[in-house]
Amino acid sequence: MTTHYYTASSLDGFLATPDHSLHWLLEQDIDEHGPMNYDAFIEGVGAVAMGATTYEWVLEYGGPWPYSLPAWVFTHRTLPTPPGADVRFAQGDVRDVHAAMIQAAGGRDVWIVGGGELVGQFADAGLLDELWVQYAPVTLGAGAPLLPRALDLELIDVARNRAFLCGHYRVRGPLPPASEA
Numbered sequence: 413m414t415t416h417y418y419t420a421s422s423l424d425g426f427l428a429t430p431d432h433s434l435h436w437l438l439e440q441d442i443d444e445h446g447p448m449n450y451d452a453f454i455e456g457v458g459a460v461a462m463g464a465t466t467y468e469w470v471l472e473y474g475g476p477w478p479y480s481l482p483a484w485v486f487t488h489r490t491l492p493t494p495p496g497a498d499v500r501f502a503q504g505d506v507r508d509v510h511a512a513m514i515q516a517a518g519g520r521d522v523w524i525v526g527g528g529e530l531v532g533q534f535a536d537a538g539l540l541d542e543l544w545v546q547y548a549p550v551t552l553g554a555g556a557p558l559l560p561r562a563l564d565l566e567l568i569d570v571a572r573n574r575a576f577l578c579g580h581y582r583v584r585g586p587l588p589p590a591s592e593a
């Protein structure tokens with residue numbers, strides 16, 4: 413059972429613009445059957461989690477609810493649930509939610525969709541195993557951060573999918589301070 417963070421990013425490490433637009437991403441060329449594609453990835457996933465801003469973006473712009481899997485949404489607010497969706501709201505410590513996700517995933521992997529700070533909370537708890545980042549050929553200068561933590565990663569695989577530079581990484585652990593490197 414592996415805990416993944418699979419996402420697209422600008423080249424300078426942002427998931428979205430400061431006003432949470434993804435226009436720069438959605439206009440990019442990608443082969444949906446190409447290297448590191450979403451369909452192949454999601455086949456192995458049994459549960460997902462995301463933060464409230466990501467959830468609100470999916471509700472507003474994402475069309476019909478895209479997941480047939482149990483989905484945990486981290487928020488301190490009361491948010492709507494799309495009809496028929498298995499959405500479970502949570503707050504606070506990610507460790508309890510991670511345990512529930514593993515239980516629900518029935519032997520498949522789990523996916524932390526984002527944003528970066530929420531993924532960082534899983535990394536802080538030692539619960540993040542792998543990163544898949546599809547880098548779009550843009551820089552944004554500012555926005556929602558990819559992963560605001562200092563982590564040591566191992567590059568497992570790299571590929572080009574049309575406009576995207578795709579990297580697959582294993583999380584080794586926290587990046588040691590310079591004096592210990």
Ligand SMILES: NC(=O)c1ccc[n+]([C@@H]2O[C@H](COP(=O)([O-])OP(=O)(O)OC[C@H]3O[C@@H](n4cnc5c(N)ncnc54)[C@H](OP(=O)(O)O)[C@@H]3O)[C@@H](O)[C@H]2O)c1
Binds near residue numbers: 433526528533
């Ligand atoms: N490029 C991509 O492929 C990609 C992937 C994922 C996301 N995105 C975009 O990136 C942006 C990410 O937004 P974001 O940085 O604001 O992150 P986010 O994780 O989507 O949302 C942050 C919010 O999640 C809630 N939250 C986080 N941790 C919590 C915890 N432990 N307990 C309770 N609530 C918690 C809080 O919401 P409350 O204020 O409700 O408490 C917090 O304000 C969005 O625009 C999203 O659409 C892009």
